Amino acid sequence: MKTVVGNWKMKVGTRESVALARGVIMALRGKKILPEVIICPPFVAFSEVRKVVARSRVQMGAQDVFWEEEGSFTGEISPRMMSELGVTHALIGHSERRSLLNETDEMVNKKIREAKDEGLIPILCVGENQEQRAAGKDFDIVAAQLHQGLTGIRFRPKDQLYVAYEPIWAIGTGEAAHPADAVEMHSFIRKHLKEILKNNPSVKILYGGSVDGENVYSFLREPEVDGVLVGGASVKLAQFGQIINSAIEAMEGEK
Numbered sequence: 697m698k699t700v701v702g703n704w705k706m707k708v709g710t711r712e713s714v715a716l717a718r719g720v721i722m723a724l725r726g727k728k729i730l731p732e733v734i735i736c737p738p739f740v741a742f743s744e745v746r747k748v749v750a751r752s753r754v755q756m757g758a759q760d761v762f763w764e765e766e767g768s769f770t771g772e773i774s775p776r777m778m779s780e781l782g783v784t785h786a787l788i789g790h791s792e793r794r795s796l797l798n799e800t801d802e803m804v805n806k807k808i809r810e811a812k813d814e815g816l817i818p819i820l821c822v823g824e825n826q827e828q829r830a831a832g833k834d835f836d837i838v839a840a841q842l843h844q845g846l847t848g849i850r851f852r853p854k855d856q857l858y859v860a861y862e863p864i865w866a867i868g869t870g871e872a873a874h875p876a877d878a879v880e881m882h883s884f885i886r887k888h889l890k891e892i893l894k895n896n897p898s899v900k901i902l903y904g905g906s907v908d909g910e911n912v913y914s915f916l917r918e919p920e921v922d923g924v925l926v927g928g929a930s931v932k933l934a935q936f937g938q939i940i941n942s943a944i945e946a947m948e949g950e951k
């Protein structure tokens with residue numbers, strides 16, 4: 697099963713989110729094989745989007761969550777609040793939050809712990825920047841992000857964890873990673889997670905960074921790539937429809 701996550705970022709308001717969610721459901725209609733589709737609207741749109749996706753196979757993810765259950769944390773949203781709205785997944789540690797809001801690995805770690813405790817499936821985002829890549833440090837950086845993001849968190853065999861490998865230089869730039877490089881990093885991440893996570897929880901590894909309708913199949917046809925995390929192209933219905941179709945094609949190839 698391939699996974700397609702749409703990260704709508706701060707690109708759409710409630711009205712557009714509702715229209716997009718309807719479009720996603722239309723794009724899945726009549727399909728025999730369905731990929732796992734998770735849409736991440738902005739927080740303000742969840743109550744309305746929820747009505748649209750209710751009784752469909754489309755799931756909802758938060759773009760971020762806070763690390764406490766409740767309390768005096770002005771402006772923050774807890775995993776519990778999200779799960780009350782029917783949200784199943786949460787992006788954690790997206791590079792835009794790490795760089796613009798100084799989110800640290802320690803904060804990421806606390807967020808993953810709380811999200812998981814509330815029954816949300818964390819989608820831990822990792823990836824190196826251009827400088828780190830040029831210096832040949834990409835694997836070390838990703839290993840450190842995995843380590844620090846997941847340290848001390850106990851997973852059980854039935855738990856799920858998603859990791860999104862998003863090289864920062866590829867996000868929103870139109871310059872996606874080479875699929876072979878993504879595959880190499882995915883298999884590194886998979887091996888590394890085997891070492892650091894006990895109990896063998898189920899793990900999915902997604903690629904993100906300038907994925908669009910044109911290049912998506914070159915990632916999804918790789919067995920190492922369990923899915924894609926899509927930003928810009930996920931708020932364009934025609935593109936997102938193509939991405940869903942490519943996921944279906946890749947799943948047909950898996951059989």
Ligand code: PGA
Pocket residue numbers: 703862866867868869870904905906907925926927928929
């Ligand atoms: P992009 O964003 O697809 O626009 O590159 C991906 C992301 O930030 O998750």
